[in-house]
Amino acid sequence: MIITQELLSQTDALARQAGAAIMEIYGRDFAVEQKQDNSPLTEADAAAHHIIVNGLKALPLTAPILSEEDTAGFAGADEQGRYWLVDPLDGTKEFIKRNGEFTVNIALIEHGKPVLGVVYAPALGVGYMAAQGLGAFKYEGDKVPVAIAVVAHQEGQPWRVVGSRSHGGGELPSLLDKLGEHELVAMGSSLKLCLVAEGAADVYPRLGPTSLWDTGAAQCVVEQAGGTVVQLNGEPLCYANTQEVLNPYFLVLGRNDVNWPGLFG
Template sequence: MPLDMSDLLEQVHTIAKDAGAAIMAVYARDFSIEEKEDKSPLTEADKAAHDVIVVGLEAVPGEIPVLSEEHTEGFTGADAHGRYWLVDPLDGTKEFIKRNGEFTVNIALIEHGKPVLGVVVAPALEVSYLAAEGIGAFKVDERDEKGGERQSIQVAGKPAEGTTWRVVGSRSHPSPDLAEWLERLGDHEMVPMGSSLKLCLVAEGAADAYPRLGPTCLWDTGAAQAVVEQAGGRVETLEGQPLRYASPEQHLNPYFVVWGSQ
């Protein structure tokens, strides 16, 4: 069954914003913090956002299976069309705990291993990034003078010879391999940022590259990869292959680099 991507993008954006509202309700008060088996933190907000998203996606036509970070055991695999929803209800839980605003809700539609639709909502910053195949990539800033209208975004392109590269780096995950990679790149300046917002900075042309030489999971990247690719950029493994999602039983991504050029 073909999907109406324009209508679907609107629906998913609404669901992600609703999840963001649930997160902000917890953010505004004291909250409990648990520790998952992998030692990563889990809060009430992660759980609340997961519940909102699952209910919302179940109401979307198509009965597409959902793979969420907070309920991986409930995923039964892609449907007959190779589709599934890939969800991180709260990406950047460490940033949420630090209360620096750099956390997101990530929802992607995967089709035959490729992210074909992505929504990234940063509720504390009141910013959203949206993208879908055949439609393009957009930023929505609820605080701008245009009242939250969609603004088309695109990558900056490869920096000119002799220009300083703007490289996005993680606040929470410094990598020992990064220094060597940066040395090979040449003259650069670091742009620190948390969560999937790192990829979105490249998508909107505010940064030129984001090397991730450390562990990430599928749900950390799927939605923002859709935004990058629809904005004209690339998300590639160190071997130069597009980051893929065709084997969701394997949750970990390989190392990758986000490039703000074709």
């Protein structure tokens, strides 16, 4: 399937609309509930969900929608193996802390692979978007999006490692010891993957729980920027099995120049 620039722009516009609704709630008092899995939920999650779902249904490309806020309403991919994958508010904990590091994530999946992805951080006024055949881009505010690309780690320089703001992972210190000299930067939500995509970090090891909707959009940005997102067995992170929404542990690489089997062996 050929993704058009128009479809990418329409998807980005939906993310911005959802972001505006999130920021209206962000600027006032809001209640916090707990889901069955003990993760937090706010009215911003629900508001963004409705905007995105209604907007996707109005697009020329129609496909089933898997949203974090309505997993029960998803019956599976269509006959072409396509579906929309949505996290209306990724980084709800960061939203509650009011540190700005939360995003709207929208991805189009085809045969288990993200072929379009939009990541928008409304509090920061920063967005990333990418699509198969079109490349990866970053924009700030109303500025024209600019192409981004990963960079290779410079030999002799410390590894620039990005990690979770709220979920460190008990195995991370051991991995960092194996990696050698490094600088660790903490970041929330799917922005961690985007830092690798734009060349601001070399590697992002995720040794803790994530779900499909946490990573799909940003994985597309990474891959279209020339990077890779691999499981610890070396296989790409895949979105074909929607019956299992939890991702395996994974590694985001600016360039596939890390001896990751040695790191995990």
